[in-house]
Amino acid sequence: MEEIKLLGAWPSPYSYRIIWALKLKGLNYEYIEEDLSNKSDMLLQHNPVHKKIPVLIHDGRSIAESTVILEYIEETWPQNPLLPSDSHEKAIARFWMKFVEDKEQEKAVEEAKQQLKIVEEHGLGDKKFFCGNNIGLTDIAFGWMAVWNDVIEETVGVKIMEANDFPRLHAWVKNFKEHPVLKDNLPDRNEMLAYYMHKRDILLART
Amino acid sequence: MAVLEVCVKAAAGAPEILGDCPFCQRVLLTLEEKKIPYKTHLINFSDKPQWFLEVNPEGKVPMLKFDEKWITDSDVIVGIIEEKYPNPSLSPPPEISSVGSKIFPSFVKFLKSKDPSDGSEQALLNELKALDEHLKAKGPYVAGENICAVDLSLAPKLYHLEVALGHFKGWTVPESLSYFHDYVKLLFSRESFQKTKAAKEHVIAGWEPKVNA
Numbered sequence: 001m002e003e004i005k006l007l008g009a010w011p012s013p014y015s016y017r018i019i020w021a022l023k024l025k026g027l028n029y030e031y032i033e034e035d036l037s038n039k040s041d042m043l044l045q046h047n048p049v050h051k052k053i054p055v056l057i058h059d060g061r062s063i064a065e066s067t068v069i070l071e072y073i074e075e076t077w078p079q080n081p082l083l084p085s086d087s088h089e090k091a092i093a094r095f096w097m098k099f100v101e102d103k104e105q106e107k108a109v110e111e112a113k114q115q116l117k118i119v120e121e122h123g124l125g126d127k128k129f130f131c132g133n134n135i136g137l138t139d140i141a142f143g144w145m146a147v148w149n150d151v152i153e154e155t156v157g158v159k160i161m162e163a164n165d166f167p168r169l170h171a172w173v174k175n176f177k178e179h180p181v182l183k184d185n186l187p188d189r190n191e192m193l194a195y196y197m198h199k200r201d202i203l204l205a206r207t
Numbered sequence: 208m209a210v211l212e213v214c215v216k217a218a219a220g221a222p223e224i225l226g227d228c229p230f231c232q233r234v235l236l237t238l239e240e241k242k243i244p245y246k247t248h249l250i251n252f253s254d255k256p257q258w259f260l261e262v263n264p265e266g267k268v269p270m271l272k273f274d275e276k277w278i279t280d281s282d283v284i285v286g287i288i289e290e291k292y293p294n295p296s297l298s299p300p301p302e303i304s305s306v307g308s309k310i311f312p313s314f315v316k317f318l319k320s321k322d323p324s325d326g327s328e329q330a331l332l333n334e335l336k337a338l339d340e341h342l343k344a345k346g347p348y349v350a351g352e353n354i355c356a357v358d359l360s361l362a363p364k365l366y367h368l369e370v371a372l373g374h375f376k377g378w379t380v381p382e383s384l385s386y387f388h389d390y391v392k393l394l395f396s397r398e399s400f401q402k403t404k405a406a407k408e409h410v411i412a413g414w415e416p417k418v419n420a
Binding site (some may be wrong): 035037038157168190193195197198200201202204205 | 228229230265267276277278279280282283301305307308309311312315364369
């Protein structure tokens with residue numbers, strides 16, 4: 001019986017990407033919550049290069065970097081495929097996964113809105129999920145938008161992803177949150193809000 | 208029974224006196240309200256002790272020693288205390304956990320503002336009014352009859368608000384927000400608050416560099 005462990009941190013969207021992938025594949029795993037201010041020996045041992053979560057440990061061997069872990073999961077457990085089988089469509093899926101990795105850090109509101117526009121029109125288009133009717137790795141990679149975005153918007157007091165401007169993204173968010181497997185594996189909104197507001201208060205008191 | 212050890216910020220320039228960190232005060236208030244015996248280590252921020260930096264390289268406060276492990280982050284610390292010492296309960300009902308949560312950021316924005324027409328004063332007043340109305344309907348504490356963790360988190364911040372805005376802007380919360388004023392009086396008069404608050408001059412000294420940046 002194979003053994004899967006996930007080292008994660010509950011407020012992290014990267015950690016959730018792996019939870020979602022494992023759940024969608026119907027895999028059993030042991031989740032270990034890491035205290036990032038006091039990293040465990042296990043984390044330091046299994047990700048000595050970056051010392052970050054998430055880390056997947058499969059039968060004693062570790063994989064780090066969420067997008068790399070996602071690909072590993074997809075390859076190792078082919079049931080409920082999360083990538084299209086057609087190689088061109090697979091490439092497009094990976095293009096958008098890379099897009100969200102590179103572009104997440106927009107600080108200016110206008111630039112953030114432009115990035116969202118690109119995703120709305122070119123990434124999502126009229127599809128239900130990024131690769132069609134079924135949820136896949138690209139949706140998982142964009143998952144932070146479905147869950148974290150509105151919490152961050154509320155914490156910071158700035159709305160970027162208005163429903164009127166981004167109807168398709170809003171529809172995608174709804175579909176993501178209502179997905180039968182994912183809907184029971186979303187972080188608690190109140191807890192997240194309290195967490196981010198607390199972090200913001202600390203920063204304000206310090207700077 | 209082992210006494211809990213907690214590291215808190217010392218006053219700047221007076222390392223033998225309790226400092227102005229509101230997150231430290233929140234933890235101390237929690238320990239006091241639950242009547243848990245504790246020992247404080249006052250950490251001098253201009254000269255952090257070696258042993259402190261060894262267990263806490265980022266030098267963060269507050270820090271609590273629990274089960275031989277040092278824990279940081281007041282949210283986590285307060286959560287652990289509540290779990291291990293559930294009586295009296297300070298656990299807030301989930302629907303009030305965000306009451307007053309925007310007061311601190313809007314206070315900081317107004318405090319640092321150099322432009323009287325930037326709307327920051329009004330934004331703060333809106334948040335204070337919202338709290339006032341909540342207390343009118345549901346008070347005297349945010350969750351009703353009994354004090355809870357949300358009150359203990361807010362109290363130090365409201366103290367900072369009163370002291371800093373009074374000193375730097377000559378500003379006070381309008382008297383018309385009577386429920387707010389009653390609430391503040393109630394919080395500040397509690398024995399736990401009197402025991403754990405920083406002296407006004409240290410609160411002012413703490414905000415000085417940020418206001419005049």
